[in-house]
Every structure is written in C-alpha cells, then in structure tokens.
C-alpha cells in the first residue's frame with residue numbers, strides 16, 4: 001500500500017449510464033464494514049506419485065515431488081527442499097529414484113539423517129517412513145493416496161492466498177529468496193514488479209468489501225493470464241501484488257508491466273450492477289549487486305511504485 005498522494009487526472013466523473021465509471025477518493029464511505037469472502041480454496045493439484053512432506057518443524061507443509069532427478073534436502077537456498085533452520089546442513093540428504101525404489105542418502109550432514117529414528121547413511125524408503133533432518137521431520141509418501149491429497153491441500157493452504165489463489169506473501173518471500181540467490185550466483189537478470197490497485201479504498205467504501213474482493217480476484221486472474229510459467233505472482237498485501245520475473249531484463253519487464261496495466265485499464269468491473277473502470281500502478285526494480293537481497297529489491301520497486309502513484313497513477317515506473 002502506498003500513502004495517499006495527490007490525484008492527477010483522476011478526478012471523479014459521474015458514470016454515464018453505459019460507460020464504465022472510474023473510482024475516486026470522493027466515493028469513500030467510512031462506515032463500510034470489512035468482510036472478506038473466501039473462495040472455495042486454492043487450486044488443487046493432482047496427487048504426485050512420490051513425494052516427501054514436512055510434517056513437523058520448520059517448513060511445515062512444504063513438499064518436494066520425486067521424479068527423475070534427485071531431491072536434495074538442506075539449508076542451502078539451492079536445495080530442492082529448502083529448510084532454513086540452523087540444525088539442518090546446507091546439503092543434508094537426498095532422495096533419488098532408482099528403478100522402482102526410492103533411496104535416501106545422507107550427504108555428510110553434521111546432524112546425521114535419521115530414518116524412523118535410526119541414523120542412516122543410505123536406505124530404501126517405504127511408504128510413510130519418517131525422515132529426521134535436524135529438528136524437522138519429513139514423511140515419505142510413495143504413491144497417490146488420500147494422504148498425499150491431504151498434504152497437497154495443507155501445502156496449498158499454507159502457501160497460497162485463498163481469495164486470489166496466487167502465492168501468499170510468506171511463500172513469495174521464500175521463492176523470491178531462492179530465485180535471487182540463483183540469479184546472483186549465475187549472474188542472471190531478475191526483475192521485481194510491485195502492482196498496486198489505484199483508488200481501491202473508494203471501491204470498498206462505496207460498494208462494500210465483497211465487491212472489493214471480486215475486483216481483487218478479477219485483477220489476479222488478469223495477472224495469472226499474463227505471466228509465464230517461471231514467473232512468480234503473489235498477493236503480498238491487501239490490494240498489492242508482486243511479480244518476480246526471472247531471466248528478464250528491465251525492458252522486457254517494462255513491456256510486461258505495460259501489458260498488465262493496459263489489460264486492467266481495458267477490463268470492465270461490474271460494481272453495483274454498473275460497469276466500472278479501474279487501473280493499477282506498477283513499480284519495477286532489477287536485481288543488482290547494490291540491491292542483492294529481497295528487502296532492498298522490494299524497497300526499490302516500492303520507491304518506483306510510489307513515483308507512479310505520485311505522478312498520477314495508472315502508470316509504470318522503473319527504479320533506475
């Protein structure tokens with residue numbers, strides 16, 4: 001969210017009967033009660049054939065599917081199942097598929113890996129086995145089952161925003177840290193966009209929070225339709241979204257943000273049975289050595305977003 005800024009070029013115009021109307025600060029009715037309508041829940045994925053799930057300790061609900069490549073579990077950002085706890089070694093253990101078997105191997109961890117409470121160097125896993133990694137306990141699930149579905153659902157609930165079904169703030173932070181570490185290590189470009197709905201408070205105040213929630217869902221759907229598979233889209237605040245674009249330079253990111261801005265501008269939002277127009281502002285910043293962590297990258301994108309708001313909203317601004 002961005003502090004109140006003067007509205008340039010967005011003065012209130014009474015909606016023509018058929019033309020979609022724009023929101024303005026003057027629509028505010030401070031008596032509206034806050035209420036959030038939950039969706040039927042995050043999108044559910046199909047159960048995986050074999051996976052390992054954190055059932056106790058740091059990273060609860062986190063899951064890694066085991067396909068053809070070994071799954072490394074550890075404290076390193078680069079681990080496939082990243083457990084950021086001091087009791088876990090950077091590369092603690094790995095699970096790999098060998099034919100029809102799944103094998104667990106300790107990778108020389110300071111706190112040795114334990115399988116069903118026994119120290120283990122290498123062992124074949126069975127369905128339901130418990131793997132202890134530092135102070136975290138994981139469960140191995142070998143095939144599609146009701147339990148795998150249950151863990152899938154717990155994981156989705158822990159990592160996704162129920163209203164928009166985008167990643168939630170906490171999950172975004174985790175994924176972003178991982179992508180930032182990877183981009184820095186390999187010298188790859190990475191850009192963060194922060195997207196904020198313009199004049200959203202008047203929507204809530206005039207039409208109620210349920211209508212406001214509908215707007216957030218509609219904007220999230222537009223966002224989802226525009227991002228690539230490797231991009232990470234999240235709802236990080238009330239009416240604030242973030243999109244992390246790996247392998248993307250500033251110009252490509254600006255084009256993406258413009259596409260998003262224009263798509264929202266062109267969208268019709270039905271509020272109180274009348275068509276309305278809404279807009280978003282976008283702040284963009286790219287990863288650089290001076291901005292080499294999530295917090296500084298977000299600060300820079302926020303500063304650009306602030307300028308976009310300050311200069312009249314419905315625009316994209318890039319932090320140099």
Ligand SMILES: Nc1nc2c(ncn2[C@@H]2O[C@H](COP(=O)(O)OP(=O)(O)OP(=O)(O)O)[C@@H](O)[C@H]2O)c(=O)[nH]1
Pocket residue numbers: 001002003004005036196197198199200201202204208209210211212213216237238239309313
């Ligand atoms: N419907 C709904 N509203 C929310 C939710 N979370 C936050 N909000 C509202 O979002 C609004 C944000 O308002 P402001 O930060 O003042 O921003 P704005 O009116 O969009 O103005 P600018 O950002 O300056 O363009 C507040 O009215 C919050 O109550 C939510 O989950 N659902």
